[in-house]
Amino acid sequence: MPDAPFVTPELLGRVARGDRAAFAELYRLASPKLFPVALRITQRRDLAEEVLQESFVAVWNQAASYDPVKGSPLIWMTTIVRHRAIDQRRRRSNLADATAGSDEALLALVAGESDRADRGAELAALSRCLDQLEPQPRQAVLLAYVHGYTHEELAGRLATPIGTIKSWVRRSLERLKRCLDG
Amino acid sequence: MKYDDPKLRELLAGRYVLGTMPRRARARFDRLIAEDAAFCADVREWAEIFAPIDAAEAPVAPPQRVWRAIETQLGPARAPAAPARGSWFDSLWLWRGATGFAAAVAVALLVYIGVFATQETPPMPTVVAVLSDSKSGAPAWIARSGRDDQVTVSALGRQTIDAGHSFQLWAIAGGPPRPLGLLSPVPGRGIAIPSSAVPPTGGVLAVSLEPAGGSPTGQPTGPVLFQGKVFSNPL
Incomplete structure (x- = not known):
């Protein structure tokens, strides 16, 4: 299957030079990939729309600071969206605990079908390495990445002291890195 | 910290x-x-x-x-950023009338040497080339200049390759390709090559698929999977 149209560093370079048409094209290509990320973390459509809007204005303003060293343009933009979505989520006082999926549901997502073969291989590698973690630390890492949980929220949800949560996250990151580099 | x-x-x-x-x-x-x-x-x-x-x-x-x-x-649409050197160059230009042309040239030379000598102390890596997938156009490897007159070439994302093959890097500038080394498919494990081995601006860095350990002939034998133009000569 041919690759979806690609968000290239060149396109982002044109955005950095103030090219509105390039920015419209960037939005057309990237927004359908970034919107689900905002939806997943904020769990609310109106807030996800707000996050996407803020993020693209930030992309327009910060495009000149993009450097391929920071990863592909889509990865760079995903980080911007994720952080804004997480901030949006943290601002809400009553975080609906019910919205977070169970460990099984999260793992199903990670092990889920992907229609792009290359992504499938990367996802399989990540999934294999996540499987090597103990169940609770794995759940902590997934809740943090997939739903934007803070250390405090993880402590509450997993009924575990915050110090333990922090060391789970640290050890899990170290183990993931070793597993994926190996 | x-x-x-x-x-x-x-x-x-x-x-x-x-x-x-x-x-x-x-x-x-x-x-x-x-x-x-x-x-x-x-x-x-x-x-x-x-x-x-x-x-x-x-x-x-x-x-x-x-x-x-x-x-x-x-x-409103933005104008391209002014070149960084504009400010001190402009101010020198103003001095010219007051101090005479020869003096201004002498000062300009000193400032030039001073500015560029001090700019070199914190070695900011600059991107020398981005090598893209020959088929999809997706950026796959990056060549950056860093310390000690070296250029580091590393994968932007994890590349897949079987144990029987290697990615080999080549410099192409007019003549036959020159081998520069075998690349690691793991991001963050770049290989360092001397800046002098990188083609001048407009030349090409290319990656071919070779038998494990590299081309037996000293010339590419497999398909060129990635390539990119050198857009900033490190020298």
Whole structure:
């Protein structure tokens, strides 16, 4: 299957030079990939729309600071969206605990079908390495990445002291890195 | 905080990408990323590790009103940024009338030497070339100049290759390709080559698929999988 149209560093370079048409094209290509990320973390459509809007204005303003060293343009933009979505989520006082999926549901997502073969291989590698973690630390890492949980929220949800949560996250990151580099 | 400890840096970058870093710490980390390429590389590695989770999401187009709201916030189209050297060059130009042309040239030379000598002390890595997939056009390898007259070539994302093959890097500038070394498919494990081996601006860096250990003939024998023009000569 041919690759979806690609968000290239060149396109982002044109955005950095103030090219509105390039920015419209960037939005057309990237927004359908970034919107689900905002939806997943904020769990609310109106807030996800707000996050996407803020993020693209930030992309327009910060495009000149993009450097391929920071990863592909889509990865760079995903980080911007994720952080804004997480901030949006943290601002809400009553975080609906019910919205977070169970460990099984999260793992199903990670092990889920992907229609792009290359992504499938990367996802399989990540999934294999996540499987090597103990169940609770794995759940902590997934809740943090997939739903934007803070250390405090993880402590509450997993009924575990915050110090333990922090060391789970640290050890899990170290183990993931070793597993994926190996 | 000892930010030069690679283990600590890696952990901080991991928490930054994972999203568990408190907001203020993250803002501080954003400034570190802007200043230090080593942080950039750590962040990129983590972002690439977790990216498949986001890529597995089915695309959802946002409603039209989001784009309309973005457009109202963009402000007027920007002019390209002025070259960084403009300010001191302009001020020198003004001196010219007062001090005479010869004196101005002498001062300009001194300033020139001074500015460029001091600019070299913090070696900011500059991108020398981005090598893209010959088929999809996706950027796959990056060549950056850094310290000690060396250029580092590393994978932007994990590349897949079987044990029977190697990625071999070549310099192409007019004559036959010159072999530069075997590349690691793992991001962050770049190979260093002397800047003098990199083709001048407009030349090409290419990666071919070769038998494990590299081409037996000294010339590419397999397909050219990636290539990119040198757009900034490190010398």
